[in-house]
Structure formats: C-alpha cells, structure tokens
Amino acid sequence: MIVIIGTGAGGGILARELAEDGEDVTVLEKGPYINSKDAFNYYDKYSNDVDLLTTTCIGGSTIVSMSNMVRALESELLDYGIDLTGEYEYVENLIGVHPLDDSHIGKGTEAFLDAGHELGLQTLKMPKAINEEKCIQCGKCAFGCPVDAKFSGKDFVDEAVEYGATLICEADVKEVLVENNNVCGVKYVKNNREEFIKADKVILSAGAIGSALILRKSGILNAGEEIFFDPFVTVGGFLKDIGFNTEVQMAGLVIGDNFVLSPHFSSFIRDNIDDSATDKDILSIMVKTFDECKGRVTDDGDVIKINTINDIRYLAEGAATAGFILQKAGVDPKTIGSTVYRGAHPGGTAKIGEIVNSNLETNIGNLFVCDASVLPVSPGKPPILTILALSKRLADYLKK
Incomplete structure (x- = not known):
C-alpha cells in the first residue's frame, strides 16, 4: 500500500x-472535494504578519494557480544528480504546455508584451496548460476556473480514482507511524475521529508547511526550520477601457536577472486612483522575485x-521596471501604485541534500517528500512544472 498525502502538483500526478x-x-x-469554480473559498489564513497564497482543498494550490508552466532550477538540481529533461518533456506533453494562442491574448497583455519589447527586455508569452477551446476569458484564474479550462492537480486525482486509487478527503493527517525506522502507517482525523491506515510507503505532498509539520510530528525535527516563498507585489495604474480585468491572467512574461514580471490584475490598484476608475480601466503587472530562505x-x-x-532590493528593481513598462504601454504615470507585499509558492522546508536524498526519501525508510518542500533554493518562478517533473521521476523510481 502506498499512501500519498496531499493532492496538489506533487500528490496528484504521483x-x-x-x-x-x-x-x-x-x-x-486535508481539504474537501470541491468544484474548481469554488476554490476561492478555500484560501488559507496564516498570521497577520504574512500574506501567503495557499489553499486547502482538492488540487491544493494548483486549483487557484494561473497554470503557468516554466522549467526552473535545472542547473541547481543537477548538483544533486537530478536531471529532469525527460520528465519535463513527459509532463509538458501530458498536460499540453504551450504559449497561449493569440486568440486569448487581450489588449492589456499585448500592451505589456509590446512595451517590454520596445524597452529591450527579455519578453515572451507565458507557457501555460490551458485549453483555449474551453477558456471563456473571464479573468478569474486565481479564483478557480469556472469551466475547468486549466490544469490542476484535481485532474490527476480524478484519473487516479478511475485507475483504482482510493481518495479520502477531509482527512487531517497528524503523523506518519514508524516502526524500526521504517514507515508502517498513517494516523489522521476525519469527522472528529482518529483513524489509522497501514502503509508500506508514504509520500508527503502536503505543501511546504503541511509536510514540514507532519515530518516534525513523525520524528524529523529539523523540518521547517527554513522556508522561502516568492515575494511579490502588483504594480499598476489607470489606462481607460483597457479591459485587462477579464483577460487570461499572466499570459506574458518578462525575465530580469533578479525578478520576473507578468501582467496580473489586482482590484487593489484602484485604491490608488480617483473614484472615476473602474476595474476595466486598470493595467497592472505582478513583480516576483526569489528570496533567501530566511524564516521558519x-x-x-x-x-x-x-x-x-537583497529580497527588498530585487523587488524594488522589479517594481521600477514594471513602472517603465506601464508608462510605455500608456498608463498615466501619476496613477501608478502598488499593492502590499505578499508571498506565493512556499518551499524549502525539507530540502534535497538536507531532509531528503536525491530520490526524495527521508532518513526514515520508505518515507518520501515530493512537493515544493524539497526545492533546495527559491526558484523565483512558478514551481508547478518542476514539482510535476520531480513527481514523475519519483513515480518511476517507486515503480522499479
């Protein structure tokens, strides 16, 4: 029996x-089985000091992601003997990764791409796993897709059940049970009752925070002593009737040395403008950078x-570049402002080389971790494709 804990990018494909x-x-x-369109109701709440975007429901955070699929940390993982070339190709074909079709590139994204190109920046369309035939261009990617046009871990879980897997939702895992330094089962709570399940192998894919807590309770006490997440702000301003709020979000990409930029709508930008502005008058850009893994x-x-x-310096550098792009795209420079600092894609709590080996196994036999926890450094880019590739590699290892 193989028990997989979590249904996000790692657990779903495994x-x-x-x-x-x-x-x-x-x-x-841990969370409920839901319709994708309702995912916005399941964002997690952490301390008042941290605004971190994660969800607890079927599909994990993939269900509210933008389905951005870029390869990350290729050279860094090679240092641990992990070459994901074949796995990347497999996953990209499996979920149909491609730059968004021109039919789904709106005026706001086109303005972003053109302005970035004119400024001499490294500009391209964002690779995504979205089915344009189903996509209705509503701009609600971060709320959960109302028509299931984009990939999420839920898709793979549904397929797994069709192949014979058992899915138990609203199961709050408390501990991995260990005997003679090998896993023997899992303890979880469902409907206020403590339950146990025997296991020959256990794979933690509960996210950087969830997996770290389970590892600690299972005897690996140094899990979660470090954590990274991609810091980001959204910078935007007034551009009359641009209509960016209903476009597919983050369909373009600018790659800097220390940051990435992508067009991303935020209604909070309207607070920086007078009352005449509506959502359709906002063009905004997400500024995202890697961080130095200081936290716990x-x-x-x-x-x-x-x-x-450095975290703050890189974010400021990206925000300034976003301001130049917005002005070049026609945004009124007097209206340009920023959202508060937030974080996404937490990871690094069970790093390869520290908590797990190159096969993602801990020092407890047959206890594996496969999610953003294992990433050795912050990618500063969407990590979903990298996690999917690592999970494919682990699946093939376990099959052997």
Whole structure:
C-alpha cells in the first residue's frame, strides 16, 4: 500500500502514475472535494504578519494557480544528480504546455508584451496548460476556473480514482507511524475521529508547511526550520477601457536577472486612483522575485518570515521596471501604485541534500517528500512544472 498525502502538483500526478501502473494507492486530502469554480473559498489564513497564497482543498494550490508552466532550477538540481529533461518533456506533453494562442491574448497583455519589447527586455508569452477551446476569458484564474479550462492537480486525482486509487478527503493527517525506522502507517482525523491506515510507503505532498509539520510530528525535527516563498507585489495604474480585468491572467512574461514580471490584475490598484476608475480601466503587472530562505514554520503552522536586503532590493528593481513598462504601454504615470507585499509558492522546508536524498526519501525508510518542500533554493518562478517533473521521476523510481 502506498499512501500519498496531499493532492496538489506533487500528490496528484504521483497518484495517477502509480495507480495507472497497478499500485495499491490511497490518497489523503486535508481539504474537501470541491468544484474548481469554488476554490476561492478555500484560501488559507496564516498570521497577520504574512500574506501567503495557499489553499486547502482538492488540487491544493494548483486549483487557484494561473497554470503557468516554466522549467526552473535545472542547473541547481543537477548538483544533486537530478536531471529532469525527460520528465519535463513527459509532463509538458501530458498536460499540453504551450504559449497561449493569440486568440486569448487581450489588449492589456499585448500592451505589456509590446512595451517590454520596445524597452529591450527579455519578453515572451507565458507557457501555460490551458485549453483555449474551453477558456471563456473571464479573468478569474486565481479564483478557480469556472469551466475547468486549466490544469490542476484535481485532474490527476480524478484519473487516479478511475485507475483504482482510493481518495479520502477531509482527512487531517497528524503523523506518519514508524516502526524500526521504517514507515508502517498513517494516523489522521476525519469527522472528529482518529483513524489509522497501514502503509508500506508514504509520500508527503502536503505543501511546504503541511509536510514540514507532519515530518516534525513523525520524528524529523529539523523540518521547517527554513522556508522561502516568492515575494511579490502588483504594480499598476489607470489606462481607460483597457479591459485587462477579464483577460487570461499572466499570459506574458518578462525575465530580469533578479525578478520576473507578468501582467496580473489586482482590484487593489484602484485604491490608488480617483473614484472615476473602474476595474476595466486598470493595467497592472505582478513583480516576483526569489528570496533567501530566511524564516521558519512554527509548531502551530504559522510562518515567520524575515526579508533580507537583497529580497527588498530585487523587488524594488522589479517594481521600477514594471513602472517603465506601464508608462510605455500608456498608463498615466501619476496613477501608478502598488499593492502590499505578499508571498506565493512556499518551499524549502525539507530540502534535497538536507531532509531528503536525491530520490526524495527521508532518513526514515520508505518515507518520501515530493512537493515544493524539497526545492533546495527559491526558484523565483512558478514551481508547478518542476514539482510535476520531480513527481514523475519519483513515480518511476517507486515503480522499479
């Protein structure tokens, strides 16, 4: 019996690959099974000091992601003997990764791409896993797709169940049970009752925070002593009737040395403009950078984050560049402002080379971790494709 904990980018594809191969698989998900369109109701709340975007429901944070699919940390992972070339190709074909069709590039994204190109920046369309035939261009990607046009881990979990896997939702895993330094089962709570399930192998894919807490309770006490997440702000301003709010979000990309930029709507930008502005008059850009992994997860599951000088410097550099792009695109420079600092894509709480080896196994036999926890450094880019590739690699290893 293989027990997989979590249904996001890591757990979903692991369940699919292993169940398709005939393995006896049980998937435990802390959150409920929901329709994708309702995902915005399941964002998590951390301490008042940290605004971190994660969700607890089927599909994990993939269900509210923009379905951005870029390769990340290729050279860094090679240092640990991990070459994902074949796995990247497999996953990209499986979920149909491609730059968004021109039919789904709106005026706001086109203005972003043209302005970036004119300024001499490295500008391209964002690779995505979106089915344009289903996509209705509503701009609600971050709320959960109302027509299931974009990939999420939920897709793979549904396939895994079709292949014979067992899915148990609203199962709050408390601990991995260990005997003679090997896993033997999992303890979880469902409907206020403590339940146990036997397991020969356990894979933690509960996210950087969830996996760290389970590892600690299972005896790996140094999990979660560090954490990174991609710091980001959204910078934007007034551009009459641009209509960017209903476009596919983050369909373009500018790559800087220390940051990435992507067009991303935020209604909070309207607070910086007079009352005449509506959502359709806003053009805005997400500024995202990597951080230096200073922070930790508390035993209560809160996140304490420390920002270094470089973290702030890189974010400021990206915000200034976003301002130049916006002005070149026609935004009134007197209206340009920013949202508050936030974070996305937490990881690094169970790093390769520290908590897990190159096969993602801990020092407890047959206990594996496969989610953003294992990433050795902050990618500063969307990590979903990298996690999917690592999960494919782990699935193939376990099949052997």
